[in-house]
Each structure stands twice: as C-alpha cells, then as structure tokens.
Amino acid sequence: MNIIRKASTTILRPQFNYQKVILFPGDGIGPEISKAVIDIFDAAKVPIEWEFHEIHKKRVTEQGDLITEETLKQVKALKYALKGPFETPIGKGYRSINVTLRKRLQLFANVRPCKSIKGVQTPYPGVDVVTIRENTEGEYSGLEHEVVPGVVENLKIVSYNACQNIAQYAFEFARANNRKQVVACHKAGVMKQGDGLFLKVCDDVAKNYPEIEFSEEQIDTMAFKLANDPTKIDVMVMPNLYGDIVSDLCAGLIGGLGLTASGNIGKDCEVYEAVHGTAPDIAGKNLANPTALLLSGIMMLKAMRLNDYANRIETATYSVLEEARFLTGDLGGKSTTTDYTKAIIDKL
C-alpha cells in the first residue's frame, strides 16, 4: 500500500510544476529591471509563472495605504513575491508602500546579504556580511504628533515579541547558512529601555545557539568598523532604523545599491526586493543595473527550493560581473540594462 502510494505520487507529480509568484514591477527604474529578471528567468526556464500586480498612486484604504486588501491576500496565498522599488512621497501624505507591506503582511525580518563581487573594484575587498533588520516596529511605527507648536515627537516602539522573532530568525539564519558569528547592534546606552529590551532578548536567545559566537556593539561603533575594516564582520541583527542605515552602508561597501539582494520574511509569506530606490535620475534610460533585483530573485528561488536554477543564474551573473565587459554605469561600465541582461543570458 505504502509503496504504491509513494510510486503513484512520484508519477503523478508533474515534472514542471509551474508555481505562481507575484511580481510588483514598481516605479522609476522598476519596470526596466523587472523585465531583465523576467527575461533571464525565462531563458533559464525557471518553472515559475509571474502574476503582475500594480500598486496604486492614490490611497485605497482608510489608513492611507496604496495597496489593496485583495493584493495582500494574494501575496499570502501564493507565498512568494518579487518587488521592484516604489516611490515614497516625502513629507505628509501616504504611508510608504514598503512599510505597509512589511506591517500588513507581518514580514518581521529583512535580510540583506552583501558580499564583495570579483570584478567590481571598491576600496573594500573581502566583504561578506549579512544585515538582519527588524522590520515591523521601532522608529517606523508612524506614530508622530505635534505636542505644542514647534515641538514634535516620534514614538519608537519596541516589543518583546518582535525582538524575540528577529533574534530567533537571526540565529536560525546563521545556523542554516553556516555562519559563525552574530552581533547585535543597538544604542542601549541611550535608549536603555527600548534598545535595552532588544539587547536582552538577543542575549537570551543566543544561549540556545552555543555553536554561534554572540557579541554586541553600539550602532555608531559598528558604523565605524564597517567603514574602516568590515572584513571581520559576519551576521548583524538590529532594530529597524539601524538596519536601514547599515544595510545601505554595506551596499556601498560592495559597490552600491545595484548589487544587493534583500528578502522580507514573515510567517505566511516572503517578499524579495531590490534595496535601492526608484532612481528617477536614470529611469527609462536603459541605464539601471538589474543585479539587485536579480540577486533577490535568486534568493527567492533558493527559498522555493529551486536551487539548481538559482545556482545557474547566480554563476552566470557573477561571471559576467567578474569579466567586467558588460557593466552598467553605476559600476563604471558603459553597458545598457539590456546588454548586461543579454550577457547573462548568453552565459546560462
């Protein structure tokens, strides 16, 4: 009976189970870099089917969100999404789409690996760091008000549960990816209760992972170390704002925003995105570097256990970057987005 069932499942499961995945192309350079990823995935015959979703330019919920309930439901249903950059209006108005997605889908962890790429010259060779950022609360609570004219307050929220989630995730990530060290970055000397809570939870969780070396560092000292000599740093876990700053800083170390992958992880679903903004200065000019979104897509494929496809595309991408014949302007090259994309496809 057992044997039969096993045999029949093997036979019945289709060879190419095309899984649906959501794609938010985004604003600015978003559509161009999304197209590059689609083309490369197509050429590699990755068994996924994209479901495109637009995000509106005007509020669609009472909280001022720009994203509909249906879309959010659909992300949860399909579990995986890839997302381009979105414009965030500065000053009063809407809630940032990134923040909305993270909050509404409870994507509590943001993971941003940064590894030096051979062929991309920077003053910082040998970088291999991962920033794990708390993604749902902290300084991004959106709770602000004017106390009296000329005096405004912003509330930074730190909860035990969110700290627990992010700390646990950081150590699980380190274990799963064979990383040796986790360092918690904080400012507990100033925010004794808020960052103090974060630090204490990290400390407690660390005890369950004796094989991983745990330490702590003040966020400003960490900023110094990253800018001075980042080669000894491994996995970093930190509250929201610090993570935002540090992950961009790390992107700078390896050559910029065009090269860093990012994943937003929740219990129900995962949204992978390029770290960079919409780059309005180069949008529509076929100049954008699609590597960040591509590497994010590769991270997503690995999470979907499509490792073979992920590795093939990754190898092709790194070898094009290493040869440095088809680099985009941000990396000091002269190639267009489409030339670079074609070079990767040719390597597959």
Next chain:
Amino acid sequence: NYLQKPGEGALKNVTLIPGVGIGPEITNSVKTVFEALHVPIKFDVLDNFNFENDDSKSQLRKNECILLGVMTEKNQKYTDNYKFYKYLDLYSNITFAFSVEGITQRHNNTDIVVIRENTEGEYSGVEHEVYPGVVESIKVTTKQASLRIAEYAFEFAHLSGRRKVTAVHKANIMKLVDGLFLQACREVAQRYSFIKYEEMIIDNCCMQLVKNPTQFDVMVMPNLYGSIVQNVVAGITGGVGMAAGASIGKDHALFSQGCRHTGRDIAGKNVVNPSAMLVSSTLLLRHLGLPNFADQICRAVQHTIQDKKIKTKDIGGNATTDQFTSEVIRSLGR
C-alpha cells in the same frame, strides 16, 4: 599673521577633564606638547570628574573652554554625555574628518565636517513601558533647536570658506520630526544663497560616504544620525584616532575626540593615538586667539606621520603613545 592686543599673552584658564578609558593618555599628550611650546594656558584639572556630583558641576561653568579626554563608563556613557552637553547647552557637536597623507586610508582627498545637533532627538531619554513587554522611546525635535543647529552649520560653512551644506534626515519615514528639522534647514539655507544646499536621506548618505565621500563638505543632522555619520567619516579617513572634534554652545566650548569612544580595549597600554586629541587642542588654541601654536602643532603632527613615519598601531605603525608625542615635540617649530 595674527596681531594680538596688548596683554593677550596672559595665562588663560581652561578646564581639563582627563576622564576614563584612553582619556588620561590623550590629554596627557596635549599637556606635554603645550608645555614644550610654553602655551599660555593654565589647566584647571578636574580629576575623578563625576557629573552627578554637584561640586564638579559648579566648577564646569567657571571657564569658557574645556578640554575633555573621555567622559564616563560604558553603560551610562551616553545619557551622562547627554546631560552634560545639555547642562552647558553645548548644542553643536562638530567632527572633522580629513584624509591625512602618510596613512593608508579607504578614501583619499576627503575633507568633511559633520555638525550634529547635540541636545535632543533620540537622546531625550524619555522612555516607558506602555504594556508588559512593550516599550516606547520618544524622539523629540523642536523648531528652536533645529533652527539654531542649521544656523550654526551655515555660519560655520560661511566663515570657514566652505561651499556646501548637506542636511541629512529620514523625513520620508519620520515625516513630522525630521520634516521639522528639514524645514529649519531650508529656512536658513535661503539666507545663505551663496552656499550650496542639499538634502540626503540618512541610509543613502551612509552608502554615498563609503562609495564617494569627496562629494561631501559640511553636513548637518539630528543627534543619532550624527553619532553614526561621525563614525562613518572617521572610518573612511584615518580612523577615530585621527578625527578631531568639539562641542560648542553660546557660553562654553568643549574640545575632545571627534568620535566619543572610551577605548577600553587599548586604554593604559601606551598604544593610543593622540592625534585626534592634539588636533582638537589646536581648535581650542584658535578659539582662544593663539593660532600660531595651533599651526605649529598641526604641522608637527603631519611631519611625524608623513615624513618621520612614526605612527601608532591604529594607523598602521608600531609607535607607542609616548614615542609619538615625543616625535611631535621634536618636530615643533618647523
């Protein structure tokens, strides 16, 4: 040349707080160099300085200028710093980071001044547990404090011949608090039409700093971003042992390293780099109208590093603090 008024060579009193960590070593280096030059300054030393202690508090207001090593121990450091800066209303904290010839650095040709609001923001210390396991920390921003720091930044840029001021913020997320800060910067910028004004989001700013720092000149920002950016600019140039700094308000001026670290790991081992503190002391000398001594010390530090190749460990050498200081003294008068 600077032409003094009669009597300007009289001894001036300056408060000296060696403090903890590497503080005693770096301030000692300054003292030795000042003595060698016969600088007309008399230090009123506050050993065992404790801000909570009322006695030392009253002494703090005695002199206009303070030379500070390192303030306090690790776990209370920042709130103590904060109370201290607040007490003397040293609202503007300034860090100088510049590439120095003779040191291997991540970036060359960098010359950045970071001006940081020093009295409010994330450092207000207003926190409470709203519900078991949920904590609120409050960042407070006022129009008045934002205006005066913006004012200081532009005035600084103007008076020191700098061309650009970059305001650093996160107003896309913290629309009200950082929005208010930006509004103040814009208001002041209008009055300085001959100085270029730019705005940059803090995360992008840190990325730009490690990628292409020569684009920056004077930078102005709220408290917490300041502490991060100061360290980044130190990191891309000669490190925290090279970056000089000061904190200034209407009535007092305090001179110390540009990045506030205790340096517990190296304290007492005679390996500390006194350069940052020496350069900070030259800011003090200029502030007191003694620019000639300042020039001599700056040249001597440069000569020691670049020509004599005497360097402490953090900048790629193996000289001790004492050897470095002695070489600076030998190089004086050049």
